[in-house]
Amino acid sequence: MGRLPWWFSPAGRRQRREAARRREAQDLLDLLAGDAEFAPRLHALVVEAIGHRLASPNDAEGRPHLDPLSLALRELPNTVLNVKTLAADLARRQAERLPAVPPPAAPRRIRLTSRVCRQADMEQPWMAHWREALGARLSYHRKAWEYGFILQALWEAGMLAPGKRGVGFAVGQEPLPSFLAARGVEVLATDLDSADGRAAAWAATRQNAARLDDLHHARLVDRETFLARCSFRPVDMNHVPADLAGGFDFVWSSCSFEHLGSIEQGLAFVEATMACLKPGGIAVHTTEYRFSEDGPKLDNWPCVAFSWQDMKMLAGRLAVRGHRMLPIEEAAGRLPLDGYIDTPPYAPMSGKGLALPAPPHLRVSVEGIPATSLGIIVQAGPAGPSVASP
Known part of the structure; x- marks a missing residue:
C-alpha cells in the first residue's frame, strides 16, 4: 500500500x-x-x-x-515592551538634562488657567515646589501633574489658608486631604461607598477610601491634626447631596468624573458641585481629555473622554448660571514626551527576568484613543449656589 x-x-x-x-x-x-x-x-x-x-x-x-x-x-507584546523601555530611557535622559537647582521654597504665581497636561509643566519651578511639598520625586506621570495643577490653582485663589473649607470628590487614597489639613484647611473627603459594588475594582487597586484612616499620610501631617481637620463621608458623584450646598470655599476632584457613566453625567457633576460653593468660591477638577475632535467618540462607558467641544458646552452651561470657567490654554506641548502615548498595561510588567522601568505616562491610550489629563478651573458667581444636584 x-x-x-x-x-x-x-x-x-x-x-x-x-x-x-x-x-x-x-x-x-x-x-x-x-x-x-x-x-x-x-x-x-x-x-x-x-x-x-x-x-x-x-x-x-x-x-x-x-x-x-x-x-x-x-511579537506584539515584545514590541510593546521594547517601546516602553525606550520611552523610559528617554524620560530618564529628559530629567537628567534639567538644571540641578533646588525647588523654590515658596509657591510662584503663574496666573494658572485651565490647561492640558504637558511635559514642560513637569519641569517648571512652580510644579517642582508642589512636588517637593508632597515629598515626591520628578516623575513624568500625569497623576503627579494633576496634584500640582490642583494645588497651584487653589493657592493662587487663596484657598491654602487656615479657616478655608474644601470638599474633595472620589478622593481614593490621594495625599491632598492630608496636605490641605497640614495647612489649616478644613476638609470633607468623599468617595463611593465601599459597600457599593462599583467600588470593588477601585478598592483592589487602592483607589477607594472606605474610612478616614485611608486618607492619612503621616509624612504630610500628624494624626492629631489630621483627625481634627478632616472628615469623611461616602458620596455617589452622580447624586451630590443637597445638604452640601453653600458650605465650602472650594471643591476638587482628580481624574474622577470621567468614570460616572457618560459624558453628560460627567458634565452634570461639575455643574452640581458648583452648588457646594460659597459666592466667589472655586472648583478645580482634572479629567480625561481626547485630542481629536474628528476621531472616535468615547461615551456611555466606564471611562469616557471629553473633547474641546464638550468643555465649550460645559463653559456655556456654567456661564448661564453665573459661573466662569477659566479658558483652556490650547498649547498641548511639543517636547519629546508629549509625543509618547502610553498603552496598557500601564504598570511595569514583573516576573519576566527583564529590567522594565516605568515609562512616561503623560499621554495614554484610552480604548485606543490618544488622551491626557485636562485641568479645569471654575469660579463661582457672586450670587451663590445656583445648581441643584441631578
Whole structure:
C-alpha cells in the first residue's frame, strides 16, 4: 500500500481542522454583524473558536501556532515592551538634562488657567515646589501633574489658608486631604461607598477610601491634626447631596468624573458641585481629555473622554448660571514626551527576568484613543449656589 497523501497525515488533519475553525469563525462574525439580537451568544462562540490563539502562542505540545492570526500577534507584546523601555530611557535622559537647582521654597504665581497636561509643566519651578511639598520625586506621570495643577490653582485663589473649607470628590487614597489639613484647611473627603459594588475594582487597586484612616499620610501631617481637620463621608458623584450646598470655599476632584457613566453625567457633576460653593468660591477638577475632535467618540462607558467641544458646552452651561470657567490654554506641548502615548498595561510588567522601568505616562491610550489629563478651573458667581444636584 502506498503512502497516504500528506492531506490525510496527522499534520494534514490538523491543518484541515484549523481551516474549518477559521471558516466557522468567519461565518459567525458575518452573522454577528447582521443580527444584533443574538450578538452576545454569537460573540461567545467566536471567542471560543479563535480565542485559543490569543491565550497562548503555542499548542498543548509546545509547538508554535502558524496560522495568520498567531503570526500577526506573536511579537506584539515584545514590541510593546521594547517601546516602553525606550520611552523610559528617554524620560530618564529628559530629567537628567534639567538644571540641578533646588525647588523654590515658596509657591510662584503663574496666573494658572485651565490647561492640558504637558511635559514642560513637569519641569517648571512652580510644579517642582508642589512636588517637593508632597515629598515626591520628578516623575513624568500625569497623576503627579494633576496634584500640582490642583494645588497651584487653589493657592493662587487663596484657598491654602487656615479657616478655608474644601470638599474633595472620589478622593481614593490621594495625599491632598492630608496636605490641605497640614495647612489649616478644613476638609470633607468623599468617595463611593465601599459597600457599593462599583467600588470593588477601585478598592483592589487602592483607589477607594472606605474610612478616614485611608486618607492619612503621616509624612504630610500628624494624626492629631489630621483627625481634627478632616472628615469623611461616602458620596455617589452622580447624586451630590443637597445638604452640601453653600458650605465650602472650594471643591476638587482628580481624574474622577470621567468614570460616572457618560459624558453628560460627567458634565452634570461639575455643574452640581458648583452648588457646594460659597459666592466667589472655586472648583478645580482634572479629567480625561481626547485630542481629536474628528476621531472616535468615547461615551456611555466606564471611562469616557471629553473633547474641546464638550468643555465649550460645559463653559456655556456654567456661564448661564453665573459661573466662569477659566479658558483652556490650547498649547498641548511639543517636547519629546508629549509625543509618547502610553498603552496598557500601564504598570511595569514583573516576573519576566527583564529590567522594565516605568515609562512616561503623560499621554495614554484610552480604548485606543490618544488622551491626557485636562485641568479645569471654575469660579463661582457672586450670587451663590445656583445648581441643584441631578
